Amino acid sequence: MQLLTVGSVAFDAIETPFGKSDKIIGGAGTYITLAASFFNKEQAIVSVVGEDFPYETIEGMKERGIDTTGIQIPTGGKTFFWAGKYHNDMNSRDTLVTELNVLGDFNPIVPEAFRTAPYLMLGNLSPEVQLKVVSQMKVRPTFIAMDTMNFWMDIALEALHLTLKSVDLLIVNDEEARQLTGEYSLKTAAKKIAAMGPSKVVIKKGEHGALLFENDRIFYAPALPLEEVFDPTGAGDCFAGGFMGYLSQTNDTSFENMKKAVIAGSAVASFCVEKFGTKRLEEITTADVKERMQAFLQLSQFDLN
């Protein structure tokens, strides 16, 4: 097992200026593993769903090479549900409904077989839950990445700092990096985050690309200029999943290879926003993702000779 992810598997209902979805499959864990599956066929997920969760979706994950034995299904439980509405500029959204349900008292249990996974992705969950997963690993993974959000900074900052100490990479967006550090400059913010624990930091800037920091090295990945963003839900998780899928498959955590992983994550995320929910990701192949990675190369390469 090369890559283990912990993250929510959930129901979403999404409203954007372009339309409205029914209750569809969502959740960080869903997007991360789906995105990673374009690169890595050997992965597993630890999560929790309710008895109302469709059997076919779990089967679909298995068909993509995702080991789902770590998904708990507590008796009588209902699946986590989130509903949100995006504003016209697609850069901000209102949460309309959050029903934690089974996620409310999720106690992650990492199956024995996954406890030696060399790559570990901690999807956006409470920092306590994230740390519980790390503590169950038998061998310290080669590379641990984590996502988080403003919400945990507001209500669980101490626990968040504790979890940060045990990871190699924090993946956040610009707003989150600024809130966590109190710094406007993303360069300064990244330095402060590195001092909190993770030696590597990715700051996502949505339509403005992403920055990768490690020591004094910085990589600025462009974003593909799009004519239309249909639904931004899951883009951040797709980035993380594409990144970790690429990194774990190539098994190389050098800065040069992390650059490529950033492009891999950006490429998957750029597909994700083209349709509602996971729809677009289900249509595309690894070849499509690789072709789009080439488009990122075209977009940003120049020489000074």
Next chain:
Amino acid sequence: MQLLTVGSVAFDAIETPFGKSDKIIGGAGTYITLAASFFNKEQAIVSVVGEDFPYETIEGMKERGIDTTGIQIPTGGKTFFWAGKYHNDMNSRDTLVTELNVLGDFNPIVPEAFRTAPYLMLGNLSPEVQLKVVSQMKVRPTFIAMDTMNFWMDIALEALHLTLKSVDLLIVNDEEARQLTGEYSLKTAAKKIAAMGPSKVVIKKGEHGALLFENDRIFYAPALPLEEVFDPTGAGDCFAGGFMGYLSQTNDTSFENMKKAVIAGSAVASFCVEKFGTKRLEEITTADVKERMQAFLQLSQFDLN
């Protein structure tokens, strides 16, 4: 004469969260020619100042290879003065004072010797004044670039459209591109601008870099992540000046060479913001600018092999 610029030469008073300047030298024409001088030693400016404008500043421009015979000094006139205050995030500012003075009825006269310049930069001025300069050229220049701003879209949109028809490149920021086209997507906005006349479009995104568009080709130039932006005044003009200085000096308007020109412009702009007004630009050399262009290369290059 390789490059001719028309643009304001002015007094500025600037307040940022880091401090406050006295009345210092500013103006689009000042920044553009100063920035271009790192690449091109054969350039000229058409502008207007008052009798209160310091003789030494004009002398300084001459020493940098800028032909200043096109700067009118009307008797009894006072120099254009602008005072502004930046907000804490440095991304927005309030104009405190605008005294047009001699710029109010500026009638640009292009000296005979400059009327065959192959590269023409129209700094941010009323579109009527910009067009008057174009119409005085004896030979249609190889390449005409123009800047503009929201203000002209509000009060002189028709004239602006007329001027747009006679240029090759429009350089604007994201907000201006969106106002001009009514499109949020910058890719769609660039297409609409191209349909208005300029076959090439640069959209500057400040700390998020810049986009160059020509037909179906797009280049995404990164911005150097900075720990501190001391004073953003003139950064956009430095970009334009660096771009046109590079382009005119290399005399190559291919897409590949325009990419390098975008990096040249970005490099000069990244110096500009490090100190108040033109101060930092007066300290650095062409070698410094070239070194920084290499830093942009480091920042954004990757390979997928």
